[in-house]
Amino acid sequence: MSDRLRKYLHRFFGFLTIFFLVLLCYQWVSGQPATSWFKTAPKKVFTQKPGTYSKKQRQEIADAVSKEDQKGLGINKQGYVAMPKLSILMPIYDNAYSKAALDKGANTSQAKGAAVPVMGQGNYTLAAHNWDNGYTGFSALQEKLKQNMPYEDSSGNFGTSSWLNGEYVYLANRNGIYRYKIVGQSTCDQDDGRVLGPDERIDNKAKLTIVTCLFPDTTKRIITSAEYKDYSPWETAKSSEVMLFDLKKQKTNVLP
Known part of the structure; x- marks a missing residue:
């Protein structure tokens, strides 16, 4: 075997080895939880440290959280949802059956014709896109x-x-901040509306039901259930929680 051919084969197998290592690394990364440091480190939403908020500042945050900003689309602002663990911060509107509304944030996903759910009461149902990117x-x-x-x-x-x-x-x-604690995730078909039942409860307590698509089987839905814990008006809420909704400092994660 000539030196030239030997060098060619050496380079070929070297590149082939690197290719398979990169492929294996990509598959491993794709299979890691969405909260892995290498997926979330450059994408943190809540980057500000909590300070103290005056009564006036708290009122300004409350006004910003509830400000109507999509009346032109015929949807109404309900407030905001925040999940610090996952760097989620999105506005909530009232029509999960509208593509335009879902492109603006999370939406209440009550059964068609049913009353819009109320935070802290009954089964508060939310839906938003899963963009299949962990963020x-x-x-x-x-x-x-x-x-x-x-x-x-x-x-x-x-x-x-x-x-x-x-x-x-x-x-x-x-009015203030409502706290829910996650108790589990389950799965259902895309057309199964039973999870939206307004009378659904967890141990006879009000609950939160979050609906989003599963990937790659987009005919299924991931259902995240959380039980209602308590509520604080803006005046007495912890500064660390008020900070989550300080829209002058925090960034939303609505669209890629």
């Missing part, structure tokens, strides 16, 4: 990107996940 919309609610597991196995059987159990979801409107 924007409700994408970060999926435990592992580009994998149906653990929500659906290879045979199509539904599964559950507890990876977010104990994490808090905060809702805010003009």
Whole structure:
């Protein structure tokens, strides 16, 4: 074998080895939780340290959170949703059946014709896009990107996940901040409206139901359930929680 051919084969197999290593690395990264440091480090929403907020500043934040800004689309502002663990911060509107509304943020997803749910009462149902990137919309609610597991196995059987159990979801409107604690995730078909039932409860307590698509099987939905814990008016809410909704400092994660 000539030296020239030997060098060519050496380079070829070297490039081939690097290619497969990169491919394996990509597959490993894709399968990691959305909260892995290398996925979230450059994408943090809540970067500000909490300070103290005066009564006037708290009122300004409350006004900003509830300000109507999409009347031209025929949708009404309900407030904001924040999940610090996942760097989620989005406005909430009232029509999950409108593509235009879903492009603006999260939306209440009550059954058609039903009353818009009320924060802190009954079954508060929310929906937003899963952009399959672990960051924007409700994408970060999926435990592992580009994998149906653990929500659906290879045979199509539904599964559950507890990876977010104990994490808090905060809702805010003009009145104050509502706290919910995640108790689990489940799976349903895209047309299964039972999870939107206004009478759904967790241990007879009000609950929060968050709906988003599963990827790659987009015919299924990830259902994140959280139980209602308590509420604080803006005047007495913790500064660390008020900070979550300080829209002068924080960035939303609505669209890619």
